[in-house]
Amino acid sequence: MAPKTIIEKIWDEHVVYREDGKPDLLYIDLHLVHEVTSPQAFEGLRQKGRKVRRPDLTFATMDHNVPTVNRFVIEDEVARNQMTALERNCREFGVPLADLNSPEQGIVHVIGPELGLTQPGKTIVCGDSHTSTHGAFGALAFGIGTSEVEHVLATQTLWQHRPKTMQVNVTGALAPGVSAKDVILAIIGKFGVDFGTGYVLEFTGDVIRRLSMEERMTICNMSIEAGARAGLIAPDDVTFAYLRERKYAPKGEAFEQAVEKWKQLCTDEGAVYDRVIHMDGSEIAPTVTWGTTPAMSSPIDGTVPHPEEFATETERKAVQLALQYMGLKPGTKMTDIPVQHVFIGSCTNSRISDLREAARIVKGKKVAPGVRALVVPGSQQVKKQAEEEGIAQTFIDAGFEWRDSGCSMCLGMNPDTVPAGEHCASTSNRNFEGRQGKGARTHLVSPAMAAAAAIYGHFVDVRTLYKEAVR
């Protein structure tokens, strides 16, 4: 048999029907649902008298609209309607739901892995672009629109063209203070916000192998910011150890059998990718975005660039508009950019290890005057664990607000927003104009970098803090 990439292996395993001149009809193993992109899909089913084909392969939660303080008091009537609609739809169609009362509620891309729903080799979809997160387990996971949500609810399949494959090989070793977030920001900074369009990325190399599951999720999460259809990492012992004993993972003998099968999920020797790119992990510094796309970033020891440094007219115009929006002057040191808000959360960086990393920086210190800092755990389980470990108290003592779980300030659909003209150090994934609030100025960073910015009131090179800690 011809050698295959892991991407092709998973794909071929899920083709229900194939015919020349058509996309493949692909089977979907897990469909995650949330309140914002599903109401129109359920309504479509209702209008046509259709059922959900496999409620047992579907799982819903509420995350985008959820208030993170007084979560049961939803003052926004339209938001409340959307959550009521999800409850009603799940009841009517028999779909399991982790609602606001559930200890399992959280950001859909945090709870899927946490509950063991996410497993190697699965095809996973959700009406959310950050579904790529689940690729960290060696699953083929991608975001879809509402019409496709309806299609999957009705048929458990999607018509999809076989994607192109790309290897993203990250070699070397990361310096202390450099995180998974910096790796993905650096990759996007180097190759651009659309190098992945039409591709599924497989992340490989020494740097990737040494990452924990949660760090791998951060990398795969932002594959979509490179335009990729999905990003994944072949499963290994780190993956299997994470999944053992998770609620929906196989148990006992069945788990051992599953592991044997999952071990086959790797790219064969001699398999050919459509494209291969390289990144030297040793060269990556803590990274901060200065513009309005995730590619507009600089190492922390760098400066805000000048539009003239860019090659094309389109780029120069985009940079000019971005700097105007961000209120930044070319040549400004990244460490001189003041910060008024700090957001630690989102499906990119709100897991327990992210909070631990941030808490290490915060411990025994105080949030700088004039800075409002929020920690929004990715799930109620993460919240509980952080409270048990004392991390929550570390944040509270330092002057951070400690919240309930949800998407929160990543996109500000709930009341958590950044006012116009103010700068926010955010561990989220998008620094688009208006993303965190109209006129809000977002800088994407790692949890440690966000925590340091909260303490100092401006960006700081966390590598210097780690050096101090070692001394």
Add this chain to the structure above:
Amino acid sequence: MEPFIIHKGKVAGLDRANVDTDQIIPKQFLKRIERTGFGQFLFYDWRYLPDGAPNPHFELNRPENEGATILVANENFGCGSSREHAPWALADYGFRAVIAPSFADIFYNNCLKNSLLPIKLPKEDVVYLLKKAERPDYELTISLEQQVVFDDEGFTSTFDIDPYRKQLLLKGWDEIDLTFVYEPYIIAYEKARS
């Protein structure tokens, strides 16, 4: 779905790259549970000033772009969030087609599900069309059957589209109905795996 066969209409230019779906339809308008009525919120933060008055500097507010049904933009149009509210808003506003050198994958797929035709043209054609779109009377014709875009002044350019998606658009078929034809294969697949 409304069929798309041939369309002639006025062209509006939006000479920006990486226009993300957060700009096309900002998050505060995603809370509705209907598919309709999003046009009024299209490009909201660019289109309106803080006091709610139309922003005269925004491309679509220029008098020459009034009544446009074809939008021409730059690279990586529709990147970011998977929100189908973006094509819903563009279609509800009156657009039937978007032309760009490249599109983000999810947005491109979402357009096809809503009879909003996304057309990839070479960069030099897009540059030409953006220039032409500055004129108030400039019109293009799009034939999906022929896979061609042309004007009355000699410009013509062909485009690619997946033959399966093309058929669905030409016929205006409901894709789910069509997939049910393949249900025996789905059942067989589920049996084989259980």
